Amino acid sequence: MNRTDEKAQAINLPPVYNHVEKHGAFPEISHDENARFNFLTNLNRHLATVVKPGNKVAFDKRIKPWFQARTGHDFHTPAEVKEAMQQDTYYQMSSALRRATLEMTQQASRSMVLRQIDSLADKASYYNDQRPETLTLNPDLEIPHYLKVVDYHCLPGGYYTEYIAGDVANAAAEDASFFVTTSGEFGELSDGSGKALVNWLTHNYPEFKPRRILDIGCGAGLNTLPLAIENPDAEVIGIDVSAPMLRYGHARAVSLGVENVRFIQANAETIPFDNDSFDWVQSTMFLHETSIRAINNIVREVYRVLASGGLMLHVEHAQNTAEMSLFDQFMRDWDTFNNNEPFYRVMHQMDKTEWMKSAGFQSDNLLQFGIPIVNNNHQLVGNGFQARQNVFGAWK
């Protein structure tokens, strides 16, 4: 059997939604809703592994020669690549399918949660009432402009909209759709980034024993809980501006029996804690949904609340490098324009080193590394595929 035959035989099926681990606050899933997720997870996997790579083929075989023949030179900028790609029918179809799939995934999740919106809120209350002292909401907190200007990754209503009192609908929709969008690559509880982080720290800094950990922009706390579970003696606090996300995240934590965590509705630009009060401040895929003013405020606040010798880490997109091809730079920006992630572009171009130094972190103490995402069930992913994420940060 030659390599081609092996490749042809390796069918990489995504996990079946029926068998995904569901925590106590998770929505009830009907037969057809489950089937819809199975279809969409497969569709996402197909687009990612079969359709999307075709853009590079079309670029090399068709678009580049066409551009060279027309202009007499090679591409100089990602903008030229974009203009040329947008005229190509393969790119058009590939992009139209991806956008439609993203919208269908949000639709499938929201139709599931909205039909049970009352019982979902009751379920969250059931858990939250068991430990009211570890959930602090602030109805007067202003939702930042950057969250209101667009519904990120096409989730209608965004993270903060409340349709009824005590609502958790969009948080539950986000939880359900994350698994579908990522084809299960982040594990059954979608917490693979948090698990990967604690693994990395344990391996590289076994002496680091944080007693107080702050997770900023924690959302529903998917990646907050691994920090608490792996540091059972630490006090872990998640802050976020969205009440639905915190209600749902707290209920999820209680249902999973994680006790050393609490959630507070607060803005990371004005962290409601004293100077030097945390050993570790973390964010996971949060900064790219803010703005330049916000992240400049955030890094100053993180520096302020970190104790001397404390650690700041951000799981976040790496910046473009000089070696990165113009085509790759263009493709990295797809979500910027087409999945309502307008700040991605800024994150891809921003010099994180300067950003951290501007808050007071020293050059010698900066970090940047990759983490292999932890998947609690290798059957979920298959074929040894493992997603990786970029992390940057600094010791204070």
Add this chain to the structure above:
Amino acid sequence: MINEILLSNNKAKGQRPYFFSDETVERVLTITMAVAGELAVTRERLDTLERLLQVKQVVTDDEIEYFIPTPEQAQKRQHWHADYIARILRIVQQELEAIQQPDENNRNMEEILEELGRS
């Protein structure tokens, strides 16, 4: 009470990108993909039924052919139809929302990127 069918198919805030030179063609593609999804769902449901029937040997073809739903069952089916149609015609509902809503709900990402990168 919320209208969960209408809400489920809402447009996300921000201008929707279109990739084909003719937006109408893209809307038809989007509707087709939604139908494809629902066909897959039906196929999975049929598969469940067939497997259960194989095990239990309780239903005949005639019983399926002449089945009359109770008023309650019929009502539930009507709700399913309304939900189904709104689901596959979501892109049309969203185009209408884009027309109806204020301009600030349809700002393009270039413009927002510029703003968020500045302030």
